[in-house]
Amino acid sequence: MTISAPHRHVPHPSVSDKTISTFNLDAAIDHISHWLPTQGPIKDFIHHNTLHSVQQHPFHEGVALAARIFGARSYLPLADYQKRYRQGRIADAAIDWAIDQSAAYIEDIEKFRDSLFIEDYRSHYPPVSLANQGIRNTWLTQLEVDLNALTHPVLFRLLANFLDQGISRWTLSQDGERFWDCLWRLVHNSLLSLHPFHEPTVRTLLLEKPERVILTCLDRIVGDEQLYEQYLLEMLLAHPGWSGMVRLVELNPSALLARRNISLKELIAVELACELAFLYLKKGHRFANIAQTPKAKAAPLLNDPHFKPKVPLRLKVWHEAMEWTLHSELLAALASEPPAGATKAATLAQALFCIDDRECSLRRHLEELNPAIETFGAAGFFGIDFLYQGIDDAFPVAQCPVIIQPKHLVRESRLSVTQDKRKGGGELQHLHVKGHSLFRGWLYTQTLGIGYAIRLAWNVFRPGGRLPDIKKLSEVAAHTHLHLLRESDTPTEDGRMLGFSLGEMADRIEGLLRNIGLIKDFAPLVVVVAHGSTSVNNPHFAAYDCGACSGKPGAPNARAFAWMANHEKVRALLRERGIDIPETTRFIAAMHNTTRDEMTYFDEHLFEQQPASGLQAFKDTMQRALERNALERCRWFELAPQSQNPKAAHAHVKGRSVSIFEPRPEYNHSNNLYCIVGKRALSRDLFMDRRAFLHSYDPGNDDQGLILARILNAIIPVCGGINLEYLFSRIDNSVYGAGTKLPHNVIGLLGVANGVEGDLRTGLPNQMIEVHEPARLLIVIEQTREIIDKALGQIGSLREWLDNDWVRFGCLEPGSHAVYFYRAQGWDRVGFEDSAPTPSAPDSEAAFSGQTHTVPIHKLVTERSPS
Known part of the structure; x- marks a missing residue:
């Protein structure tokens, strides 16, 4: 039978008008989606x-509440903290400090301190939770029906095919079709019945609209409207990856390049209809619903006033002690007077890096090799926010933090006409075979398939030194042209401007230069260093690129900044605003490949008539710094060469990136811990083991805190988000993380799942966080408390991160080097009279050589000379 009109209303006797009028489905969906x-x-x-849903609570209370919802661990096992204490990585003074923070909840402090050292292998277990022991679990424990095992394979196949972004040759959805209409078509117009929706009662029910289907199913499955909202939440938390993806696509359809029309309400309706169909098939039409089971009300209820989180006090104190041990290392090092250095040599070059913690070590090595090179740090989009469409990109992508909505579009073109004559889809033509007929596909499989299988086997055992063509999709070609200067004020169909006006360019260059304090004393060469990453065995490649560029390589931003800063008319506008860039100063863009420790330099053809002074010398020094950086990274890799040979280490990290069986191309942001906002002199002589985000800032040029407020608006969500995602993925990788990479398959270019039918895994895989120390980020600002308070008054809702301790916040007052620790109630002075002195080392290699764990902060005391 073919039915031509969807959603024909058929009254259903099982739902009363009273049920429809008393349960607000839309409000319930808005409420529960907050937890996705x-x-x-x-x-x-x-x-x-990761726990944005509880960010309005203080950190420890929010983590405990999340544990009750998601069934996750809140802290490391007690034995892990005790082991760190025995290794000297948690100090007695830090334990005393942590106990003092929780003294109001401790009756007998001495007895409590002794209890910290009692062995306990169960205290870190997840608590009873909605996700695992809620009312929906009644189906498994009381009624002996595993609804997840029955419904998820059906639901996940439908979602994966409907939302597919290019893996499948044929798409399930038709043009403009909604998910609910797609299901209706499959159920009522298919020649073969769609199991289990062929069940007669459910098949008839699907003629209704989604809301009516939901209420009918809830009435039959749950039976008590007071439990409806919780049941829906527990159902969605059984597959949070797909639930969250659907909600995100519903609220932001542009998140998908191939648009799909879907809503969380439609997903709920489909899943409930699937559950009801299976229950009818397994239990008949007279099955008992949840409200009729004796233990339904005994399960934890979300709206129960007694449903309050219990913070495990011993684990909280241990975690605070671990963090304070690590945080106080930096604060003590910053509080001490910096060593008297030699007379500063003339600056030969300046390098502007992203604040990314992976650039912390590269900057240190570069300055060690040649102190005449001065480095700066800023958010990696370099203040140039735009949508970028490369030569082979079908759609433009945002090159700025997610909190910014770009209003400009920048397109890329080739330099010569001959380059444009290449046929096909550029790099994309390597990814698909043009013919898709049945016979042609069989022929390719039987002929070319054998050759590719042999090549795959060869690459597994003998990976080559050349990256495959997929590399081109994550890097920007070095010899192309960006259309940056606006030629017309007519906006695009989306209301965006093509390029920037000269005034807009000057605004952005001025903004960044003032933010980092570089408004005078320009070197002859200024290198703007973006960063990106390339590897072949890494579906999470976007997590390795620049967080300030929405998970993209920052090369377009670096190129845009250099081009704008070199433009004579832009410089003339800057000169009127008090920033005089000498005619002899040239800006050049580059990109650091953080996996391979390689540097690509862009647009060098622009300097044929006006050469960039000192560029070759800078390149030579940078190459040596990259090799040393690779050596420092290799201490974390078990298969890395044991010799202290920078060239061998460099060859090893390049080999890792092209190895198809290497799940750890790099450890990315592992062990990120600090963020320092101030002059480079504060941290230049510190070895911080690649743990610090470094943002340049001159406190003397910001008497109202306006610059600092702009910086905080970028670093709190970007650096804080990186830190917390690593922290929670490390604390409980099975719930907050993605588990091990080994069984991951990419599903529909949407995410990864275990196998081919699992839920989309959120968070970070184990291979990215296994060496990470899960401690909250400490942001230290070089500025007076009064000006910092002014800045905090301008950051709006971001202050929640600080007031609720999701990131820790400190102040180093210029001149006095007095250290203060921020609390919502005010500032606390931190003293280090009884602290051990910061250890020292003659150079970076002496600090990390032979170490396979994080190294405490060291002072680098050897006077360096230019090479």
Whole structure:
């Protein structure tokens, strides 16, 4: 039978008008969606606070509440903290400090301190939770029906095919079709019945609209409207990856390049209809609903006033002690007077890096090799926010933090006409065979398939030194042209401007230069260093790129900044604003490949008539710094060469990136811990083991805190989001993380799942966080408390991160080097009279050589000379 009109209303006797009028479904969906993950498609992997849903609570209370909802651990096992104490990585003074923070909840402090050292292998177990022991669990424990095992394979196949972004040759959805209409078509117009929706009662029910289907199913499955909302939440938390993805696509359809029309309400309706169909098939039409089971009300209820989190006090104190041990290392090092250095040599070059913690070590090595090179740090989009469309890109992508809505579009073109004559889809033509007929596909499989299988086997055992063509999709070609200067004020169909006006360019260059304090004393060469990452065995590649560029390589931003800063008319506008860039100063863009430790330099053809002075010398020094950086990274890799040979280490990290069986191309942000906002002199002589985000800032040029407020608006969500995603993925990788990479398959270019039918995994895989020390980020600002308070008054809702201790916040007052620790109630002075002195080392290699764990902060005391 063919039915031509969808959603024909058929009254259903099982739902009364009273039920419809008393339960507000839309409000319930809005409420429960607050608990769903907000991780977008894998192409736009943006680090964020995994527990954003409880960020309005103080950190420890929020973590405990999340544990009760999701069934996750809140802290490391007690034995892990005790082991760190025995190794000297948690100090007695830090334990005393942590106990003092929780003294109001401790009756006998001495007895409590002794209890910290009692062995306990169960205290870190997850508590009873909605996700695992809620009312929906009644189906498994009381009624002996595993609804997840029955419904998820059906639901996940439908979602994966409907939302598919290019893996499947044929798409399930028709043009403009909604998910609910798609299901209706499959159920009522298919020649073969769609199991289990062929069940007669459910098949008839699907003629209704989604809301009516939901209420009918809830009435039959749950039976008590007071339990409806909780049942829906527990159902969605059984597959949070798909639930969160659907909600994100519903609220932001542009998250998908191939748009799909779907809503969380439609997903709920489909899943409930699937559950009801299976229950009818398994139990008949007279099955008892949840409200009729004796133990339904005994399960934890979300709206129960007694449903309050219990913070495990011993684990909280141990965790605070671990963090304070690590945080106080930096504060003590910053509080001590910096060593008297030699007379500063003339600056030969300046390098502007992203604040990314992976650039912390590269900057240190570069300055060690040549102190005449001065480095700066800023958010990696370099203040140039735009949508970018490369030569082979079908759609433009945002090159700025997610909190910014870009209003400009920048397109890329080739330099010569001959380059444009290449036929096909550029790099994309390597990814698909043009013919898709049945016979042609069989022929390719039987002929070319054998050759590719042999090549795959060869690459597994003998990976080559050349990256495959997929590399081109994550890097920007070095010899192309960006259309940056606006030629017309007519906006695009989307209301965006093509390029920037000269005034807009000057605004952005001025903004960044003032933010980092570089408004005079320009070197002859200024290198703007973006960063990106390339590897072949890494579906989470976007998580390795620049977080300030929405998970993209920052090369377009670096190129845009250099081009704007070199433009004579832009410089003339800057000169009127008090920033005089000498005619002899040239800006050049580059990109650091953080996996391979390689540097690509862009647009060098522009300097044929006006050469960039000192560029070759800078390149030579940078190459040596990259090799040393690779050596420092190799101490974390078990298969890395044991010799202290920078060239061998460099060859090893390049080999890792092209190895198809290497799940750890790099450890990315592992062990990120600090963020320092101030002059480079504060941290230049510190070895911080690649743990610090470094943002340049001159406190003397910001008497109202306006610059600092702009910086905080960028670093709190970006650096704080990176830190917390690593922290929670490390604390409980099975719930907050993605588990091991080994069984992951990419599903529809949306995310990864275990096998081919699992839920989309959110968070970070184990291979990215296994060496990470899960401690909250400490942000230290070089500025007076009064000006910092002014800045905090301008950051709006971001202050919640600080007031609720989701990141820790400190102040180093210029001149006095007095250290203060921020609390919502005010500032606390931190003293280090009884602290051990910061250890020292003659150079970076002496600090990390032979170490396979994080190294405490060291002072680098040897006077360096230019090479």
